[in-house]
Amino acid sequence: MALTELEIRAAKAVEKPLKLFDGGELYLLVTHRWWRLKYRYEGKKRGISLGVYPDVSLKRARICRDDARRMIAEGVDPSVRRQAIRMLGPSRSNSSPMNGSSYKPRSWDR
Numbered sequence: 564m565a566l567t568e569l570e571i572r573a574a575k576a577v578e579k580p581l582k583l584f585d586g587g588e589l590y591l592l593v594t595h596r597w598w599r600l601k602y603r604y605e606g607k608k609r610g611i612s613l614g615v616y617p618d619v620s621l622k623r624a625r626i627c628r629d630d631a632r633r634m635i636a637e638g639v640d641p642s643v644r645r646q647a648i649r650m651l652g653p654s655r656s657n658s659s660p661m662n663g664s665s666y667k668p669r670s671w672d673r
Contacts, residue, residue, distance in 0.1 A: 566591070568621055589628040591616060598624040600631055604640045611642050 566585035574583055574593045581593040588601040598613035613619055613627045631641040 566621060571616060571621065585621070585625065585628075587628050587632065589613075589624060591624075598627070600628055600641075602631065602635055602641070604635060604642075609640070609642055611645065 566583055570583065571591060574581065574591070576594045582590045582599075583593060584590045590599055590601070591597070592599055596616040598616060598619050599610055600613055601608065601610045603609065611631065613624050616624075619627070634641045634644060
């Protein structure tokens, strides 16, 4: 059964780690409100964090899960890919303010 926003909001943290599963090995670790994804890659159990609820909504977590599943099907380990992107640093990644249309020149840049 799929998880709902109401179930997430109603879940209370307890001493013992509580996991609310959504499907496709996506779950919310209630004690810290972390979205996690369990998967197998080359026969090994792996897992990645997808973000913290409510910063990452249920809908966004499902999209991230689907993207990770797609990567696995293509033979790419999502965890290794994430580490490689972090190693490039902000100057080379797509999150750089100089990349894309979000860059606005400051007064001294003109």
